[in-house]
Amino acid sequence: MPSLVLTLSPLVPVLRAFCNSTCRTFTVKRHSSSKRWQARQQNDRYTREATVQGLKSRAAFKLLQIDEKYRIFRSGQTVVDLGYAPGSWSQVAVDRTKPNGRVLGIDIIPAQPPKGVSTIQGNFLSAEVQRYVQDFLRDPRRGRPHEDGYIMPDRGPEDLSQHALDIKAGNSGANQESNSELRTVDVVLSDMMMNTSGVNFKDHAGSMDLCHAALQFGYNVLKTGGNFVCKFYQGAEDKELEKQLRELFRRVHRLKPESSRNESKEAYFIGLERRG
């Protein structure tokens, strides 16, 4: 390192003069934002607690708080977790529906399935992916645990990611099917969220598409009395979504769980007791 010091040394007065005019502000800013980030991580009791409890992310606490308040799970239920990765909601669902529940997770990105969870990789906005999910659910034994352990999907985690045929919610072939044979599900969860752009209207619109797809799916597969939880990015169109939820569920709540960061525009709709 001496050579570096020697090389730099003639420049020191120049750098010092430059820094006097510009670097100080720059240094202070970087320092304070990285300090804020560090503090947030260290002080985030949910992040710490998730690690302690072996949960895949702090998101688990949002679902735990929702369940604490509205009691959405019961033992033996079938649960579909849309946008499950990395898997903490599925972990909660497995725990809350044991010993005989079944949990199916769907996500567009590949992830290691949490223990006891069957998974399908694919874009949930694809009609083909939705049809595949509905086929999986049609057989109530598929993905259900045995006395000697869990039955996993017969071909391992399913990868339908190549089916990227995007559909608008309410327009898919899969959406046409709604009959009692398909209504095998007790709880539909959707924590789906695309990568946000920072442009409020765009992020809200993208989130509404995902919510409408989840709600249409809930309409197709939920049993009478079934429950629904859906993350949404707040904005002008969420009132219309709430109205549609009220048509399908006896009780509808809007919640911002304590563990959801204040600065985030996310909130949750909880639809309880699907009408007959």
Ligand SMILES: C[S@@+](CC[C@H](N)C(=O)[O-])C[C@H]1O[C@@H](n2cnc3c(N)ncnc32)[C@H](O)[C@@H]1O
């Ligand atoms: C906030 S994360 C979910 C966290 C999860 N609930 C947990 O507890 O670990 C949102 C997920 O939605 C997924 N997602 C977004 N758009 C999707 C789509 N069109 N189809 C399937 N998954 C999607 C993302 O890949 C991401 O993994």
